[in-house]
Amino acid sequence: MEITGVSDLPLHYGRVPNWLIPIMRRLSRAIMDVMLLEWGPGKVVERLSNPLWFQGFNNVIGMDWDSSGSTTVTLGILKEVTRPQDDGLAILGGKGRNSLNVPLELRKLPGRFDVDVEKLERTSRLVAKVDSTLLQDGYELYHHSLILDEKGRWGVIQQGMNLETKFARRYHWISVANPVDELREGIAGAYNGVVLNVHESHEAKEVIIDLLGEDPRRISRQYLQLMSYIRGNSIESWLGLGTLGAISREARMIYMKPVDVNKVMKILNHVREFSPTNLQDALLLGLGPSTVRALSLISDLIYSEPPSYRDPVNYPYDPFKYAFAIGGKDGVPYPVRRDVAFEVIQTLEDIVSQTKLDKKDKSLALNKLRELKLGTSKRS
Template sequence: MEIIGISDLPLHYGKVPNWLIPIMRRLSRAILDVMILEWGPDKILEKLSNPLWFQGFNNVIGMDWDSSGSTTVTLGILKEVVNPKDDGLAITGGKGKSSLNVPKELESLPSRFDLNVKRLARISKLIAKVDTTLLQDGHELYHHSLLVSESGRWIVIQQGMNPQTRFARRYHWKSVNDPVNQEREALAGVKSKAVLNVHASVNAKRTIMDLLRENPQKLERDYLRSMAILKGQSLESWMGTGTIGAISSEAKLVYMRPVDVKRIVKVIYEVQQGSPSDLEDALLLGVGPSTMRALSLISDLIYREPPSYEDPVNAPYDPFKYAYAIGGKDGIPFPVNREIAFEVIQTLEDFVTIAKLEKKDKALALNKLRDLRLGVKEGA
């Protein structure tokens, strides 16, 4: 249970109105205070790792229910209001070049965080490689955040963009030891007809690792032979040998994108100089999407070990109902109601203030709040 989900969202251009940003900050902080009091940092990470819960939180603080900006804005707001020293929770990385700051930001966290910074930095980079290289679904990553608790638990939330379909896709990861080989579960979004999903095929990954140990010049010949088979320009393709007959037209398109085979040969040679022991090493040493696509085709048509063409999205979900909390920035389902927003904020802040008075005995504080609410109802 390692990747909790993927969500597809239509691209929305524009920005959050200036007047709404302070409301989002204050409401996010108020909700966060309640969650820390009730659950603690580890449970908060568990909730945020679920794309459906994350979308609900995004909607509650005033973002549109279906906007791609929900990822960048929501994580940006959370990063602003989270205080690692006090909360035992930290958000690193972000949009664009900010995503590269994960290692540096991890190193600057308070000593109370029980972290293996070097390993977490490696995991962060590897997960980005997995979702661009082992899974090629037409979305280019442009946002990557690693969230970590003081106990060392972590999640990754990242987003990719597909300019052709005008959709963005959000990827959620939960603490795992081996991102290259652990399976995905409960993925939510819009399913594509075919993607290159090497991640889902154990045999294809094993064959590709074997290919990476081959003479790069031989791989160049095998790739050209595979393309000839794929295009129906060889005797093998006419005889229907291998898996070519089972590949759908959509899956064939995955392989038809241009590949500079000479450059791939150079990449493979450079990777070999690093003596990768496994696919994780190979990815971090430089194997990228084009190289993986070429190796997958060879594995498929020459060595009869195809990758999966199945899009891992498998659980469509409509989180629209959460948008009715205070409204959305673009007026969907209705404009943000400032009066309701501030009423919610004040209620949550009052709850936290009262509860913190009894921090040593949280149960007693909650009982007092419950009695207070009952007294108000009886006197009404």
């Protein structure tokens, strides 16, 4: 079966109504209880790491089906209602400055969490670097949440905003060993076309590592000459300029936003002092978007190892149908129906309470939930 769908995340102004927030909290907690009983915390991490499954969850609790706020509000609500000591699940970080709190929050986790804090802190930083530096798609990150279970299985959800289009993208990751060389779980957002995507080019990454060992003055000189070439100088004028003469006459010109050469020189000098042997270390030493753009251009036009220019956004499935559960904050597909929301909450809470009273009846209670779901599907 082919699964397709679309998820645009435009910037919506305004706040969640005060009357809706308690409903979202209670419904989120009730759903979380059922998921933890049914799957355990590791599976919850996996599900939330699916870009549009997350969007479907957002729709069920009454948030906008297509809003950039669906990420920040839903994760904020989930963080509020999650109890790490009881659930074996934690949600760290958040929007804006809260995203910087991941290291501190990792060190405050309850004792039941058997995790390598320093490794997770490094992973969190690398994931942010990959989606802001190795992928440059026009979206500036402003939200970063780390979702973690007690055994160290993790997921990252972060969001960026395109300040010109006012659309957002949500980036999802799940427990990869090396974010620099392994792919995300997925990206939700509108397709933009050509972007700078060093993340998906193994050859370009190898050239960049080699270039980091070069004299920064030489790299700066090559970059300025390449920019001059792109602006219209004939390639014949380059003959006899060492490696610059290797530029292909058929090279495809991909526009890259110009960089501040002095800033790039400063970063290159700093990184070179530590002689990193891999891109992970270079990124954590301060290698940023401007420097990677310059090095990518050199890798492409001089060494014939271009980065990928493919936009990696994808769409696992369309979550809009889940907006029909209780309605949406902005009235799409209809205003939130409080009576339906409280009926759903009460049903879920009763099932969970019954299961907790007698663990032997867990399967029976969950079967009742499935029967309820099937009956609802038939009526709709």
